[in-house]
Structures are given as C-alpha cells and as structure tokens.
Amino acid sequence: MSKEEDRQQQDDQLPSAAAVAEAAGSSSGATATATLTAAAASDSSTALHKLYPINSFVELTLGPGTGSGGDGDGDGQGEKVSGLVYCTDAICNTVVLRQSLVHTTLVSDVRFISADSVVERKVIKRGDAAAAAAAAAATGNGGGEGGGGAGADANGGGGPTAADLEEMARQLPPPPTRRALEEREKRALKLAEDSLLHINDSASPLGQATFDKLLKACNEVVWEDSDAIVVLGQVRVDAPYGPNDCKLIRVGKTEKERGLAQGSLERVKKIVAHEG
Secondary structure (H helix, E strand, C coil): CCHHHHHHHHHHHCCCHHHHHHHHHHHHHHHHHHHHHHHHHHHHCCCHHHHCCCCCEEEEEECCCCCCCCCCCCCCCCCEEEEEEEEEECCCCEEEEEEECCCCCCCEEEEEEEHHHEEEEEEECHHHHHHHHHHHHHHCCCCCCCCCCCCCCCCCCCCCCHHHHHHHHCCCCCCCCHHHHHHHHHHHHHHHHHHHHCCCCCCCHHHHHHHHHHHHHHCCEEEECCCEEEECCCEEECCCCCHHHEEECCCCCCHHHHHHHHHHHHHHHHHHCCCC
8 A cells, every 4th residue: 555545544534623523512512501400400409489589679581482572682592581579489480570660550560480491590689779770860771750770671671660679678577387377278168168058059049149249248148948038137038039028027126226127128128129
C-alpha cells in the first residue's frame, strides 16, 4: 500500500467535524436536561405554599407556548406574568395570582397558573417592592390611575401597585387548627341534616317552594298533617298555598298578643302572595 493510500484510510477513520459537533450538542443537551430535572425535583419536594408564599409578590416566566398568547416572545421564553399570590392548590398544582388593574373600573384580575409551566420564579419581598414602587413613582413610570407603584401592563406584568403593597403589609390570620376544622365540619353536617328534615316528599313542588320561602323569612317553619305548613306556631298555610289559605291557629289572649298574631298573619300572606 502506498503512503497516499495509507493516509486516505486514516482520514476516513477520523470522525467528521459535524459528528463531533453533534456529539457535543447532545452532551450539553443532556447536561441541561439533567439540570432542569434536578431543579424540578427540588421544587417538587417543597410544598407549593412555601414556594409561593401567600400575599407575596412574584414575577414568573412561563415556558414557551404556555402563556395566553401561546407563541412566546422573541428570545424563546414564554410569557412573563406578575402579581400577588392569592392562594395555591397543591392538588391541582396551581398558583392563583391577583393582578391589580389600572385605568379601569375593575379593582383586580385573578389568574390561574399551573406550577408546571413556570420556568423561572422570583419572589419579591415587601421592602424591595416598596423601594421599587417608590423609584418608579419618582421617575414617573408609576402612579397610574387606581394604582401607584410600578404599574402593570396588559398582561399583568410590571411591579407591585399601591394596592399590592397594602395587601402585602396585611397580617395574615393564623392557620386553622385541626380542632377548629373538625368543629366546622360538624356544624356543616348539622346544617345539612337540618335541611333534609325540611324536605317533604308528600308535598307538591309548589308546597315545597312555599315552605322554603317561608323558612328563609321566618326561620321557625314546620310541616303538619302531610302537606300543611305551620309558621311560628301561629299561622297555618294549607294547599294550594295562596293568601286565602292562611289562617291563625293561635290568636292570643291579650290585646297585644292578638295584635302580634294578626301581624304575623299579614306577613305570611304577603310572602305567600310573592309580595314580601
């Protein structure tokens, strides 16, 4: 084999520049993916309400294609949004932002954002937010109608407004205790059980609707004799539940009691007649 043929064979065995570049790109891509995966794992191990504290002002960058426009901006990043954290939902993995509005009769807008779509997160403390708002007001960039602060653009971007700063300064109530939640659940169950007692399967739809209306107005209402309604223990309403079907069942002994009973009768008649 000649020297030229031997050199050509060695050149053929060397990887091309394109192959080297492709391998380098693949390696850097794998490194970037591993970095993002590690960051995501770190965030997933932290409670959502700790990543996004309630009443804190945040600036978020969403992934490409996840914003309201769906096409991202020129640098390949998605939409940038900011606002006050109103609440978080760990089950849906969602962050709810309250965005103050300027130059409108509306006070604020509420936006739901999936935490999975957030690629960059910045939590602004109240002291930093107040300094930024004061600087923006001094340079004439803030002070918008109904706001004050750094202002907000059409997409909810920009710094906190005066309303945001006021909300950030508000002291949050302490979280409810387990006992308080159990008591609230018991009260809710008791109300639900009481509501079931007010349903009469023997009554007509009009009778049930009349009962519900009287119960809302008078509180003390019970069923009697299958389909009759007794209000305050004084007035009985029979089917078909018109004003002429109302009558006193307890008139009273004294003049004052008779006057009160007559007043109750007139009130029930007005409610039944849809005039109350």
